Structure formats: structure tokens, C-alpha cells
Amino acid sequence: MAQDVAILGIGMHPWGKWGRNFVEYGVKAANDALDDAGLEWNDVQFVSGGDTIRNGYPGYVAGATFAQALGWSGAKVASSYGACASGAQAINTARAMILSGIVDVAMVVGADAAPKGFFAPTGGERKEDPDWLRFRLLGATNPIYFGLWARRRMELYGATQSDFAKVKVKNARHGLNNPNARYRKEVTEEDILASPVVSDPLHLLEICATSDGGAAIVMSSMDFAAKHTTDPVRIKAVSTVTPRYPNDVIEMPNFATDSAAAVAAPELGFKDSIAAGAYEEAGLGPEDMSMAEVYDLSTALELDWYENLGLCKAGEAERMINDGDTTIGGRVPVNPSGGLGCFGEAVPAQAIAQVCELTWQLRGQAEGRQVEGARAGITINQGLFGHGSSVIVTS
Amino acid sequence: MSTTKTKVPAIEGWFVADGEMAQLLGSRCKSCKSYFFPKEDYFCRNPHCKGDDFEEVALSRTGTLWSFTNSCYPPPKPYIAPDPFVPYIVAAVELGEEKMVVLGQVAPGFELGDLKAGMEMELVLDTLFEDDDNEYITWKWRPVAAGA
DSSP: OOOOOOEEEEEEEEEEOSOOOOHHHHHHHHHHHHHHHHHOHHHHHHEEOOSSSSHHHHTTHHHHHHHHHHHOOOOOOEEEOTTHHHHHHHHHHHHHHHHSOSSEEEEEEEEEEOOOOSOOOOOOOOOTTTTHHHIIOOOHHHHHHHHHHHHHHHHHHHOOOHHHHHHHHHHHHHHOOOTTOOOOOOOOHHHHHOOOOTTTTGGGGGEEEEEEEEEEEEEEEEHHHHHHHHHHOEEEEEEEOOOSSSOOOOOTOSSBOOOOSSSSSOOOOOOHHHHHHHHHHHTTTTTGOEEEEEEOOOOHHHHHHHHHTTOOOOTOHHHHHHHTSTTSSSSSSOOOTTHHHHHBBBHHHHHHHOOOOOHHHTTTTTTTOOTTTOEEEEEEEEETTEEEEEEEOOO | OOOEEEEEEOOOSSSEEETTTTEEEEEEEEOOOOSSSSSSSSSSOOOOOOOOOEEEEEEEEEEEEEEEEOOOSSOOTSOOOOSSOOOOEEEEETTTTTTEEEEEEEOOEEEEEEEETTOEEEEEEEEEEEESSEEEEEEEEEEHHHHH
């Protein structure tokens, strides 16, 4: 089990398509997090940036970019990139700095300004890069992989498009009153099924958009927190595991899975192992979770996460969504924030935003979407090429 | 489609063409016998193996359908989409001997309704895109019964 660190402050810049520089979103989120913590920028000893690859060099060195924008203060710095897991990597780096005793107070920031439409690979002729080649040789966009996983649920468990659509209906309802959500509009199952198919069986309204947004967390040692606040939300675990060989599920951006011919596939698949790593570190289990924030890149993918998180057994996720188990008021609400369905993805900010949401929930400050009596929550996500991302927080 | 164009592999060394029949070229670690596609030829990715000697192997040209989907919208570059755009299906096919799942587009002429997980698929060669001089060829999957 790992030692706890405290969450002293959180802040977000609302998600949207604002057309501004990503640095502005990060600075707004960071300043809100400092206000929330009751601290000054000069109190921060370490800045941990989540990188964006879509905004040129300042995005590759996001830690320093945000530090410069907030005013050089001599704070230590690191910048992390792990695709969709960048935020969790940045949180983990800050936690390591705190738990090793090098710093007491750290700021984690991630922000993105994203292009419209499909994410495309980096330009040029890059025939050694699987991410470039999957587009060139297969036309395998991200929704192609989402479609493969969704169809697999239908073939394996008899899931239906109606089951998938219900995830979006739920998340749209959850996000209605979230001031940071980009899409705040109820949708019906009929609306979803009537929207154009992008990658069968998934419709346009079931695939997450790309957004601008920023999120920040001020973290500290428990000793520092004890002097500044009472009863802060705690980070109990951060799981950044990689897969175990052979990874036998097809993953972006690969052409093939690992081969299980010489070595049997591990008992826990990659996505199961991300959650297992977090539970083990926290000394908690799925039964202890009051809620979860999961990466609903597609509606069907949210159902996969229920099973990976151990909220139900394999093949039972459709029953959970249909029974309302994962709706606010149900047994274990999933994506009370509205999820990516209401936010769209701002890559390096998203995993940080997941933790912000759980923190508001645990403090009882999630107005209009509060999970009553929330005591513990888990986030989960996965970054391209095999970056695990899961954080457990408790009150 | 012009018949005078030269057929060129869309990528070198990933598959062999013998008439219409296609086989993917992978590699196999000489120490632990793990298969890799695309080829691994530098260091074995099995964490229990320190092998660095590989042989090129032609992979099974049939397998069972694991899952499938399609693209109803043109993907971004570097995909070279025909104008007007033609939607395409992508299949994930599990190879029995190699115990791995390999992606490929589905050969033209098939619809989603023709596919069902577990059905037997085979590899064929087909045009991926063309320019003024060449047809660029790649591997695609199709249901076995269709080719019989």
C-alpha cells in the first residue's frame, strides 16, 4: 500500500471549442486550484505538466510552459506525455515527488486546444510509425477500434445498440448541470440511434468529440495538509501500469495483438490490470467504491470499463446500465460528471478532470449531480501504446 | 480500374503475393518461438526471453473472425481515400496457429450483414489506392465461403 497525498485544491477551465491558446486554459485552471487551496503560486514547489502534442513545442514542454505563464518562481518542473494517460502520469510524478519528501506542495496542470474531427497522426512519410501506418494501410481511425470493441460485446454477450445508447442518455443527464461540461443537453435513445453511424455499431452521438479545456490539482503531503486544512480528500492510489505480455486484445494503434503461441495470455488482461493495480495500492476493492469516472470514448467502451473495474462480472454490464445501477442514485454511479460524452476529450487535461470531479463529489460540492454519501471513487483510462491510468481517491 | 497500371505493394516486406493468394510475413523468435506481426527483428518482446535471432515466417492465411466494423466517413491523411469516398469494413481475425488477432480491411463486395464473429476468413490481395501509374496492393480479409 502506498502512503496518501492530499488534494488541497482543484480547478478547471470549462470544456468547449473556445479557439484560444491552450496555455490560457491551463492558467485559469491552475489559478482556480490555487484559490480553492487557499495558497499562492509561490507556495508551489513543483509543477507537473501533462503534455499536448497538438500545440507545437510549448505543448511538448507543458510543465515549463505553464510555469512561465504563471510567472517563473524557481519551482521544480516535469512534463509528462502518455497520450490519454498524460494527466495520470503528471499526477503520479507529483505524488512521487511528495512521497519521496523532495517537495511538500505540487501543482498538476493539463490543457489542450484540439482540432475538429478525427485525431490524425503526426504528418510526414513515417513508415516506421505504427500510428501513421494504421491510417495509411487500414484507415484504422480511433472509432474503428471503438467499433471493433463494441461489436465484440454484441457478438460475445448479445449487447444491443439500445444498450449502448442508454449509456449516452445517462451521461447526458448527469452532465446537464455541470458548469464545466461542453454539451449540456438531454438526448433520447431515438436521437442517438437516428444520428449517423460513424463506425458500426456506433453512432455519431456515441463517440466522444475533441475539446478545448484545462484542469489542475494542487497536491501536498499529509503533513503540510494538516497545517492548512481539515480533512482533505486523499489520493490513495495511482496505477500507471503497462500491459503484461502477451497482450491479447487488439489495441490502438496496433495491427495485431501479441501472440499467445509461446506464452499463455496473463490471467488479467491489460484493462483489468489497470484497476487491479489501483485497488491493490489503495487496499480497497470495487465494493468500496461509491462511484467511478471512466473514459467513455464510446458508449460501448464505458460498459467494458464496468467489468474491468470489477463493478460487475464480464457480460453483465448491459444489465447494470439497464437496471440504472450506474445512474446517480443507483448502486455505483458512473460518470456523474457527464463523462467524455458531455465533455469531449481534452487529452492531457482529461485524466486530471476525472480526479477533480471525484474530489467535488467527495466534498459534497457537486451541485446538481451529487452522489449522496460518496466516500471513495476510482478513475480509469488508458493511453495509446499501453499507458495505464487509474486514480483512487477517498474522503 | 485500369489494367495497364503496375501493381506495387503498398508497403514492402509485410506480405507476399502469389497470384491472388496472399500471406502476411511475420517473424518468429528462434529461442522462444513467439510470433510477431509486423516483424520484430531486433529483440524479442517476450519478457522471459532474451532472443535476438528471428526467422521470417509466412503467417496462416485463414483464421476466425474476432470482430468487425466499418468507416462511414473518410479518415484523415495519410489514408488515401477515393473521391467519392467508399466506406470500407475492417475485420479483426484470430489466427489459430499463431494465437494472435490481425487487422485488415475486408475485400470489396461484402457488407456488415455478411459477417459474423467466429466465421472463417481468408487473406486476399486487393487494391488499397491508386495513382496515375500504379495500383497499390495490400492484404484484405474475406469470408472463406465466398472464395470457394
